[in-house]
Amino acid sequence: MAVGQASVRAxxxxxxRARKGRxxxxxxxxxAIVAVLAVAYLYPFLFMVATALKPTQxxxxxxxxxxxxxxxxxxxxxxxAAGLGQALVNSRIAxxxxxxxxxxxxxxxxxxxxxxxxxxxxxLLASFGGMWIVPQIxxxxxxxxxxxxxxxxxxxxxxxxxxxxxxAPSFIWLLWAYFLxxxxxxxxxxxxxxxxxxxxQFTRIVLPLSLPALGAVAALTFVFAWGDxxxxxxxxxxxxxxxxxxxxxxxxxxxxxxIQGTTAAATITMLPGLLVFLVAQRAIVKGITGGVGK
Numbered sequence: 001m002a003v004g005q006a007s008v009r010a011x012x013x014x015x016x017r018a019r020k021g022r023x024x025x026x027x028x029x030x031x032a033i034v035a036v037l038a039v040a041y042l043y044p045f046l047f048m049v050a051t052a053l054k055p056t057q058x059x060x061x062x063x064x065x066x067x068x069x070x071x072x073x074x075x076x077x078x079x080x081a082a083g084l085g086q087a088l089v090n091s092r093i094a095x096x097x098x099x100x101x102x103x104x105x106x107x108x109x110x111x112x113x114x115x116x117x118x119x120x121x122x123x124l125l126a127s128f129g130g131m132w133i134v135p136q137i138x139x140x141x142x143x144x145x146x147x148x149x150x151x152x153x154x155x156x157x158x159x160x161x162x163x164x165x166x167x168a169p170s171f172i173w174l175l176w177a178y179f180l181x182x183x184x185x186x187x188x189x190x191x192x193x194x195x196x197x198x199x200x201q202f203t204r205i206v207l208p209l210s211l212p213a214l215g216a217v218a219a220l221t222f223v224f225a226w227g228d229x230x231x232x233x234x235x236x237x238x239x240x241x242x243x244x245x246x247x248x249x250x251x252x253x254x255x256x257x258x259i260q261g262t263t264a265a266a267t268i269t270m271l272p273g274l275l276v277f278l279v280a281q282r283a284i285v286k287g288i289t290g291g292v293g294k
Contacts, residue, residue, distance in 0.1 A: 053070040056260065075267070082265050083240075084265065087248075097157060098160040102163065103218055109172045113172075115188075154236055219280035229245045
């Protein structure tokens with residue numbers, strides 16, 4: 001009876017908390033701020049798409065106006081002139097290899113840091129974050145010289161490995177945090193008692209439990225590598241091996257209709273990455289926050 005009375009007395013407080021939570025999820029001020037930010041980010045994309053679909057006469061009359069009719073001529077021109085069909089295939093090869101390499105490197109490194117918590121391990125982990133402070137341009141020239149000496153340029157597999165190695169340092173932090181919060185020490189200690197080796201712990205326990213985080217790493221690697229230009233033009237010099245971003249950039253200044261042709265190529269280029277991000281955004285959030293509080 002006392003429990004029932006306590007529940008009755010607590011119920012108004014619970015209701016108030018629930019209402020407060022609902023109010024916290026929606027606010028006119030926050031909604032207005034998000035709307036303004038959304039417009040600021042969406043307008044360049046919408047302007048690019050509108051320019052790519054706008055007939056030439058309408059563009060000459062009003063470059064900033066919204067098109068009253070549409071044409072696919074600029075998209076066809078960009079597809080053929082930049083060779084985007086082959087470039088899309090090249091990007092898919094390089095980005096897929098990069099995603100596999102990045103996931104493998106990050107998972108192995110994060111597991112090592114999970115099992116080694118010494119001061120040296122903490123310093124080494126912090127050094128991975130410091131790698132992002134160094135601008136890419138600092139090491140790109142010696143990197144290109146090394147690749148040229150070893151005759152590893154114009155190779156999509158090499159570009160994929162480079163993507164995996166370049167993006168891995170930041171994602172090691174993500175997977176390490178997920179392992180630290182999402183994989184209980186009791187599970188690993190129990191596996192040690194049962195005679196499991198480190199490799200068995202990694203393959204049979206850690207990897208299956210970290211699939212959401214690995215999915216987030218793969219999706220983010222795809223998005224970042226798909227939109228890369230700098231690394232691609234360093235590794236690839238043969239236009240036939242260009243990935244999609246360098247191929248689209250090659251249209252700049254080559255033709256009279258540079259603006260509409262370039263915007264059409266940029267529209268085609270960004271659609272796969274945008275689609276992957278929209279499809280995988282929940283998986284990315286789940287992978288990043290899945291281990292918190294477990």
